[in-house]
Amino acid sequence: MSAGVSTQNRVQTFILLVSTDASLAQSLRTLLGQYHYGLTLCSDSSAAATEIHRAVPTVILVDGNGPTLSQIRAKPMARQIPIVAIFPSGTDCDAVCVPELEAGVDQILCRPVGVREIVAHLCAIVRREHFKATPRRHFTVANLSLDLDQHEVMLDDRVIPLTVKEFKILHELIQQPNRVFSRDELLNLVWGEEVALGEHNLDVHIHSLRRKIESHPGRPKLIVTVRGVGYKLKTD
Structure with missing residues (x-):
């Protein structure tokens, strides 16, 4: 799909998922909903860029380590948003993961990884971002x-x-x-x-x-x- 499919209209915190895996999106959406977090699904970096300009997500979750990830990292607005990437099993950590982390990706999860674990990592980042955004009193x-x-x-x-x-x-x-x-x-x-x-x-x-x-x-x-x-x- 070329446009975002969103459940974040009534919630302030939402995750932008860049993936072609609709079943992953549905599973994440269900679990994130338990925390009152929304999810927007985009199939490519172009749709993701449009969505980021429309509403800034709390976290960007990229499924895969192909050109989509580097294209999203290159977007100026995305540089201020935490990025989590899911890499295929067997990914060479030194050759692939380390350069991506050095280039600005905040966290990398390698398959096989369960949906609950993904959500746990996302929630940890959301808590960190909310703490950073809380004005001092x-x-x-x-x-x-x-x-x-x-x-x-x-x-x-x-x-x-x-x-x-x-x-x-x-x-x-x-x-x-x-x-x-x-x-x-x-x-x-x-x-x-x-x-x-x-x-x-x-x-x-x-x-x-x-x-x-x-x-x-x-x-x-x-x-x-x-x-x-x-x-x-x-x-x-």
């Missing part, structure tokens, strides 16, 4: 910590009351310590691009924030000014 720099779930900032185990804007400013800075944020960038991140505010407004909030978290606000050690550019949260 707690940040710590030196003796300062910010908790998004509690909407709380602590300094030396003391809760520091901040205004909404002060909290947002600190959140942006603490996510990327030592990175310099321009004043315009912080204004856009905290207030939004549609709100027209002068840089003085940001400076006032930074001054207030320093008074609450710095030991010597006049000589700040945490939120430092980068002259002519903006601010950064310093860790050293």
Whole structure:
């Protein structure tokens, strides 16, 4: 078939299977459904490329080690997606498997391999990808910590009351310590691009924030000014 056959319309996590084996697809679809994962079947790399542009899969599973695998690896969008390949029995590991792994394939399974084992490997990769994609909710720099779930900032185990804007400013800075944020960038991140505010407004909030978290606000050690550019949260 030249188009994808999909069961992932109502699920966010789905596997893109590139194979001409419809029975394998059905078996995988049944087992993956138990985990509420979907499956899209494409018969060749061209159909797979179209499907990837339509909806990005969590994992790409390629049945075989022929040109289809190398063609999929060459697709720019596929380089950001884990690829698992199923190779025929008797495949020379050193001659075939190792070069494919070095070229970007994440995992290789050799036949005979059961459907349950394939699904177990896929689920392990899905868990890993979901963990990587989970946004951080707690940040710590030196003796300062910010908790998004509690909407709380602590300094030396003391809760520091901040205004909404002060909290947002600190959140942006603490996510990327030592990175310099321009004043315009912080204004856009905290207030939004549609709100027209002068840089003085940001400076006032930074001054207030320093008074609450710095030991010597006049000589700040945490939120430092980068002259002519903006601010950064310093860790050293």
